Amino acid sequence: MNARRIGAVAGLGVLLALPFVTPAYFLHLLIQILLWGFIYTAWSTMGRFGLVSLGHGAFMGVGAYVPALLWNYFDVTPWLGIPLGIVLSALLGLIIGYPCFRLKVVGHYFALVTLALGQVVLLSIVAARDITGGSLGMTPRSIGHSWYALQFPDKGYFYAIALIVWLGGLLVWRWIDRGIGREALEAISDDEEAAAAVGIDVTREKLRVTIISAALTALGGALFGQYLMYLNPETVSGIGVSLQIVFAAIAGGMYAMLGPTVGALLTIALTEGLRVWFGASFVGAANAIYGILLILFVVFMPRGILGWFETARRPRAGPAPAE
Amino acid sequence: MDMFLLEAAINGLLLAGVLALLTLGLNLIFGVIDVVWIAYADLVMCGMYAVYWLFAVFGWPLPVAFAVSVLGVAALGMMVHVLIIAPILSSAPINQLLATGGLLYFLQSFATLLFTTDFRNIGVRLPIIEIGGIYISYSRLLAFGVALVGATALYLFLKRTYIGTAIRAIAQDREIIGLMGVDQRRIYLVTSAIGGALAGLGACLLALQYDVHPFIGNTFGPLIFMICVLGGLGNMIGGFIAAFIISQIIAIGGYYFSTELSYVLAFMLFIVLMFIRPQGIVGR
Amino acid sequence: MRAWRKFISAGGLKPIMLSLIDVSAGYSSLRALFGVSLEVAAGETVGVIGPNGAGKTTLMRVISGLVGAFAGAITLDGRSIVGVPAHRIVEHGIAHVPENRRLFPRLTVEDNLRIGAFIPAARHHFAEQLAWVYQLFPQLRERRRQPAGTLSGGEQQMCAIGRALMSRPRLLLMDEPSAGLAPLVVQQVFDLIRRIRAEGLTVLIVEQNVQQVLDVVDRAYLLEVGSIRLAGTSAELKNNEFIRKAYMGL
Numbered sequence: 001m002n003a004r005r006i007g008a009v010a011g012l013g014v015l016l017a018l019p020f021v022t023p024a025y026f027l028h029l030l031i032q033i034l035l036w037g038f039i040y041t042a043w044s045t046m047g048r049f050g051l052v053s054l055g056h057g058a059f060m061g062v063g064a065y066v067p068a069l070l071w072n073y074f075d076v077t078p079w080l081g082i083p084l085g086i087v088l089s090a091l092l093g094l095i096i097g098y099p100c101f102r103l104k105v106v107g108h109y110f111a112l113v114t115l116a117l118g119q120v121v122l123l124s125i126v127a128a129r130d131i132t133g134g135s136l137g138m139t140p141r142s143i144g145h146s147w148y149a150l151q152f153p154d155k156g157y158f159y160a161i162a163l164i165v166w167l168g169g170l171l172v173w174r175w176i177d178r179g180i181g182r183e184a185l186e187a188i189s190d191d192e193e194a195a196a197a198v199g200i201d202v203t204r205e206k207l208r209v210t211i212i213s214a215a216l217t218a219l220g221g222a223l224f225g226q227y228l229m230y231l232n233p234e235t236v237s238g239i240g241v242s243l244q245i246v247f248a249a250i251a252g253g254m255y256a257m258l259g260p261t262v263g264a265l266l267t268i269a270l271t272e273g274l275r276v277w278f279g280a281s282f283v284g285a286a287n288a289i290y291g292i293l294l295i296l297f298v299v300f301m302p303r304g305i306l307g308w309f310e311t312a313r314r315p316r317a318g319p320a321p322a323e
Numbered sequence: 324m325d326m327f328l329l330e331a332a333i334n335g336l337l338l339a340g341v342l343a344l345l346t347l348g349l350n351l352i353f354g355v356i357d358v359v360w361i362a363y364a365d366l367v368m369c370g371m372y373a374v375y376w377l378f379a380v381f382g383w384p385l386p387v388a389f390a391v392s393v394l395g396v397a398a399l400g401m402m403v404h405v406l407i408i409a410p411i412l413s414s415a416p417i418n419q420l421l422a423t424g425g426l427l428y429f430l431q432s433f434a435t436l437l438f439t440t441d442f443r444n445i446g447v448r449l450p451i452i453e454i455g456g457i458y459i460s461y462s463r464l465l466a467f468g469v470a471l472v473g474a475t476a477l478y479l480f481l482k483r484t485y486i487g488t489a490i491r492a493i494a495q496d497r498e499i500i501g502l503m504g505v506d507q508r509r510i511y512l513v514t515s516a517i518g519g520a521l522a523g524l525g526a527c528l529l530a531l532q533y534d535v536h537p538f539i540g541n542t543f544g545p546l547i548f549m550i551c552v553l554g555g556l557g558n559m560i561g562g563f564i565a566a567f568i569i570s571q572i573i574a575i576g577g578y579y580f581s582t583e584l585s586y587v588l589a590f591m592l593f594i595v596l597m598f599i600r601p602q603g604i605v606g607r
Numbered sequence: 608m609r610a611w612r613k614f615i616s617a618g619g620l621k622p623i624m625l626s627l628i629d630v631s632a633g634y635s636s637l638r639a640l641f642g643v644s645l646e647v648a649a650g651e652t653v654g655v656i657g658p659n660g661a662g663k664t665t666l667m668r669v670i671s672g673l674v675g676a677f678a679g680a681i682t683l684d685g686r687s688i689v690g691v692p693a694h695r696i697v698e699h700g701i702a703h704v705p706e707n708r709r710l711f712p713r714l715t716v717e718d719n720l721r722i723g724a725f726i727p728a729a730r731h732h733f734a735e736q737l738a739w740v741y742q743l744f745p746q747l748r749e750r751r752r753q754p755a756g757t758l759s760g761g762e763q764q765m766c767a768i769g770r771a772l773m774s775r776p777r778l779l780l781m782d783e784p785s786a787g788l789a790p791l792v793v794q795q796v797f798d799l800i801r802r803i804r805a806e807g808l809t810v811l812i813v814e815q816n817v818q819q820v821l822d823v824v825d826r827a828y829l830l831e832v833g834s835i836r837l838a839g840t841s842a843e844l845k846n847n848e849f850i851r852k853a854y855m856g857l
Contacts (some may be wrong), residue, residue, distance in 0.1 A: 052417060099598045108359070108416070109601050112552050116590040116597075119545050123590070127583035239541050240431075243361075243424055250421055284435030284537075291429025298422040299410055485725055488714070492722050495711040501693030502671060502703045504726035504774060 015163060019156045027155045029272060031227060033264045034162035035220055038169040040249040040260030042216035045176055046209050047246070048254045050189035054111045055118030056217050056245050059089045061125060061237030063218025064225035065132060068140045071149065073131075078150040082222045086215045092117070093214030094207065101203040106192070115239070122237040137232035140225065150226050158227050165223060166261070169216060173257050176212070181205060251297055328578055330457045335574020336567065337463035340470030341528045342543070343566035346550045347474060347559055348521030354494045354557030355514045358408055358419050362427035364544030366403075366519060370396040370526025371535040372434060372443075379445045393523035400519020401512055409511070427540070434537035442534040449531065466528035473524050474563065477517070481559075490514055494557065546586070549593045621648040622684075624809055625670070625701075625778060630679030632669045639665035641833040642679070647778070652800070652810045654820045654841070656854065657830035663813040664706050666830065667782045670811075671703035672696040683778075698726050702776035706783050708767040712756030716747055716766055719755050723773030732775060740769040743802065761792035768799065779803065781812045785819060797823050817854040821845050 019027060043056050066088055067081025096117055100110055126134050143149050152158055176182055184205045187195040196202050225231050235241060244267075252263020267290065274286040349363050360366075370392050377388035407422050449462040481487035489505045490513070500507055533539070550569050554561030569589055576585025625647040633639040639662040647653045657663055668674040670681060672693035681689050683699055691699070702723075710719050720740060724733045741748040744765040750758060755766055764784055771779060784800070785793040797819050804810055804823070814820035821827060821841045829837035829850065837847065844850050851857040 052420075096594070103598050103601070105597055105601050108556065109552070109597060111420075112548060113594055113597050115545055116549055116593045120587055120590045120594070123583045123587045127581055127587060239545055240538070243427070247421055247424055247428075250417070284432040287428045287432035288436060291425040291427070291432060294425025294428065295407055295422050298414065298418045298425070485721070485730065488718055488722050489725060491718075492711045492714055495713055496709055499673070499705050499709045501673065502697065502705060503722050503770070504694050504697035504729075505722070506692075506694045 019159045024155055027159055029268060031155065031158050031162045033261070033268050034159075034166040035224055035227070036248070036268065037261035037264035038162070038166045039217055039220035040245055040252065040263055041166075041169045041173055041257075042213050042220060043245045044249045044254040044260045045173060045216070046213040047249055049185040049206075049209060050106075051206060051210065052111050052246065053114040053213075053242075054239075054246060055114035055116070055121075055242050056213075057118040057237035057239070057242040058092060058114070058121040059214045059217040060221030060224075060241065061121045061233065062089045062092060063221035064231050064236045065125060065138075067222050068138060068225050068231055069131065072138070072141050077148050078222070078226060079148075082150075082219065085222050086218045089218030090211045090215040092121075093210045097207050097210040098203070101206045104192075115242070118237060118239060118242045122233050122239075125233040125237060132233070135233060137230060137235075139230050142229060151229070158223075161223065162227075165219065170257060170261075172212065172216065176209065177257065181208065185209065247294055251294060326456055328575070330459070331574045331578035332571060333457060333459060334463060335570045335577075337459070337467040338574065339567040339570035340467035341525050342547065342550060342570055343563050344470045344473055344521055344528070345525045345543075345547050346554065346562040346566045347477060348518040348525070349547060349551050350554070350557055350559045350562045351477075351490075351514060351521070352518040353551070354559070355490055356404075356408065356412075356511050357497075358412070359416075359423065359548075360403070360408075360426075360518070361420060361423040361544075361548075362403075362430060362540075363518075363522060364540035364547060365427050365430040366396055366399060366522040367526045367529065367543075368434060368535065368537065368540045369399060369430060370523040371530045371533075371539070372438060373523075374527055374530040375443050375445050375535055378447075379443070385447065389527040392527055393520050396523030396526060397516045397520035400515040400517075400522065403519075404512060404515035408515070409508070431537050431540065438537065440536055440538075442536045444534045445530050447531055460532070462531040466531060469524070469528055473521065477521070480517075486510070486513060546589075549590065553593060553596060621650055623647070624649045624684060625811065626680075626682045627670070628680040628682075630669060630676050630681060632665055632674055632676040632679075634665075634674070638677075639833055640669065640676075643830070643833070643835055644679075645828050645835065645838070647809060647811050649777075649809055650807060651826065652804050652812070652824045654824035654827035655811070655813045655830050656815070656817050656820060656827055656844075656850075658854075659815070660832075661830045662833040663830055664782055667703060667706075667780050667811075667813055670696075671701060671780055673703075697774050697776075698728065700775075700777035701780065702771035702774050702778070703780040704767050704771045704782060704784065707786065708763045710755040710758075710763055710766055710770070713754050715752050716755050716758070717751040719766055719770050720747075720751075720773050723770035726774055729774045733773075736773050736775060740772055743772075743799070744769055759792075760788050761795060764788060764792075764796055765799070768803075772803075776808070778809045778811065781810065783814055784812065785814060785816045793819060817850070 018030065022030070039056075039060070043053065046053055063082070063085040066085030067076075067078045070076035070081040070084070071078060096113065099105070100113060105113060125132050129135070132138055140151075142151060145152055145154065184195070184200045187198070187200060188202050188205060192202055221236055224236070248263035248267050249260040250263075252261065252266065253259030270290060270293075271286040274289060278285050345363070345367065349360065352363075353359055373392040373395050374388050377383045377391060378385050383391075403426065407426060408419070411419055411422055447462075449460070449465070452459050452461050452464065481491055489500065489503075489510055492503075493500045493505070493507065493510050497507065500510070546569070550565045551562050553569065554563065554565035572589050572592065573582075573585045576588045580588075623646050627643055627645050629642045629644055631638065631641055631643075643662075643666065645653070645655070655663055655666060665674060669676050672688070672691055672695070676689055679689075680687060683701065688696060688699060711722070714722070720737060721733070724730055724736060729736065741751075746762055747765055747769055750762065755763065758766060768781070768784070781800070784796050788796065793816065800810065800812070800823050812820055812824065821844055824841050826838070826840050827844050828835050829844070837844065837850070839847070
């Protein structure tokens with residue numbers, strides 16, 4: 001335990017020191033890793049319990065567009081806009097989740113309902129093109145460095161925000177992991193009827209993680225919007241993004257706290273590395289290789305990279321827990 | 324009856340043809356092999372590119388380009404089964420999702436590499452026909468006709484031939500099919516080929532009407548899945564019917580509102596229907 | 608048709624058709640058979656009796672190729688069939704009527720029979736084979752367009768047997784044909800087995816209903832906990848003290 005604590009503190013120290021020693025380009029990468037890591041972790045709070053959502057882009061989209069629209073049209077500060085986006089996103093999670101869980105829509109069907117939800121949000125954004133700019137996207141009105149508008153040309157500030165939010169996400173993860181909610185949810189994912197028979201309020205537990213997941217994802221989406229200063233319905237709510245979240249979280253290992261972040265680290269490193277190596281003329285090489293790696297992962301490392309490390313480190317641990 | 328509404332309804336009917344064809348392919352594979360090829364729409368994309376390449380770039384005659392593309396995607400379907408699906412048949416469904424998802428990324432990126440993200444059109448302009456004041460696009464009519472023929476051919480194959488019967492049987496009891504002398508692996512391979520061929524056929528028909536770009540799969544992929552589930556995953560007839568229902572909703576919704584909004588309606592209807600009857604309108 | 612039936616009843620000196628020597632088999636977590644040896648001569652009807660969980664179904668599956676044997680020899684007409692996959696075993700003339708019927712519920716009766724004739728050798732004689740099966744089981748002809756899942760238990764058993772017969776087998780394996788059936792229907796099923804036997808087919812039956820099966824077979828084996836405990840003619844076993852007490856309640 002002690003070695004772990006020291007390691008964690010050291011890691012934190014390094015992370016805090018980084019913005020002062022790294023060039024803007026790497027900082028940009030780090031911010032992406034932290035924000036995506038945060039979003040992937042948010043997804044995993046549901047995914048690890050068997051609630052596989054293929055439509056998290058819906059929450060990202062709502063979380064990103066609400067503050068941006070309020071800012072552009074009504075000068076509402078993101079400090080209000082983002083919480084509103086989070087609340088709306090959580091509400092969306094509730095509206096979808098409640099009927100699903102009450103009516104026992106699970107597994108494939110739940111995944112497909114979330115898929116449809118993602119499409120609903122995506123297409124609604126595109127349909128409202130007069131307001132949102134449709135497929136061409138929209139740009140939050142830039143006023144330079146401003147705490148009020150949560151806009152900072154200097155990446156250092158965003159790095160700090162991303163770091164805090166990412167750590168917050170890990171804390172939420174740990175809170176769920178340590179709380180009684182976790183055991184309840186694992187029981188539910190194992191055998192729902194048995195869990196209900198024991199007195200676990202299945203619907204309530206599932207709703208809780210769903211709302212948390214939706215809210216956090218919305219926050220991630222909002223911050224991306226503020227950071228990149230550009231929103232596009234495909235990149236926040238497209239099926240590509242929703243799938244990307246699922247795959248990176250699982251590839252990194254969604255049962256471990258740092259797993260999703262590892263997923264973010266690897267996918268971004270891969271993309272950047274290939275981009276640097278091949279240059280812009282090989283756009284698409286990154287994802288092509290990513291796709292192949294994903295297939296290989298599934299065949300050789302079904303529990304994700306971090307999961308693989310864990311089993312490798314403890315060869316005599318008991319039988320592996322059920323998937 | 325409003326002429327334009329009728330026109331929209333008819334065009335919707337014709338669009339349904341191609342969607343129904345693709346839904347049949349997906350249902351066949353799911354019903355028989357019990358895997359969801361999330362990259363199915365991207366196989367269609369590959370077929371569309373094949374048509375473009377052979378016809379618009381190499382200058383082959385269109386029917387030949389069509390035939391070769393259909394065969395090509397059928398072969399691609401078999402490869403996907405052998406290389407990706409067969410090794411993970413007994414894995415958890417989520418792993419299967421990941422693997423076919425990896426395929427999705429691979430295909431989309433590979434296409435981007437080869438063709439860039441430009442929209443490409445095979446440049447075939449088929450006429451618009453007028454029947455009693457209603458304008459119907461000939462390519463849509465053709466697509467509908469071919470789709471019907473394809474669906475009928477598939478139906479006859481499944482009902483009347485030994486392999487077709489074996490395919491239907493294996494979906495109902497995988498384990499003992501060997502006792503009748505049926506090689507399970509061979510049936511899976513044939514099924515994958517047929518699924519691929521249907522995707523290829525759909526690709527040819529879509530190429531007549533739409534531009535192709537690497538991410539076109541994302542536009543109709545979710546729609547096809549939704550139709551499959553509405554009809555009952557694995558239920559071929561259900562999917563067929565659902566394709567027509569959904570296409571009508573989209574066509575008529577598109578007439579009254581905008582196209583995107585009609586899709587939004589369709590997806591929202593899907594969500595609601597999942598709550599009312601998750602096993603689909605017709606059910607398994 | 609006639610050629611096939613003549614071929615089967617060419618019995619005569621009754622050469623050994625199926626032979627198991629010291630066969631051990633099971634599933635990844637559970638061993639079910641330990642050194643089982645038995646043989647079936649051409650034209651014979653042989654039974655395997657024993658309690659639940661004795662390994663009877665595993666025995667059938669090992670012979671038909673659904674399950675692999677860990678050790679031991681299995682020969683058909685002197686040729687080893689160990690390791691031959693199930694779909695090839697059918698081509699050697701062994702047909703297996705599985706436990707619980709295992710019909711394809713949403714296929715019609717006729718389609719179930721059709722799939723029984725999948726192998727090329729059977730396909731060519733489909734029409735006549737079908738006619739013969741319908742003659743044996745007139746109820747099936749009546750219901751031939753009905754989904755097999757809607758048939759009664761007895762009719763389903765007929766259909767399952769018919770399906771196996773469609774592949775023109777020489778050896779018929781039957782796994783608990785009386786399971787789940789009402790006594791009257793059980794009687795009909797065993798009468799049917801007598802008829803099939805009379806046609807000259809070699810039959811190996813695995814059964815829990817000791818009384819009925821001993822009345823139909825020539826010889827029988829007692830399988831308990833994966834090993835053969837007793838063997839003999841049906842008369843010998845019917846008179847055996849242990850079997851009378853333990854399995855016939857006498």
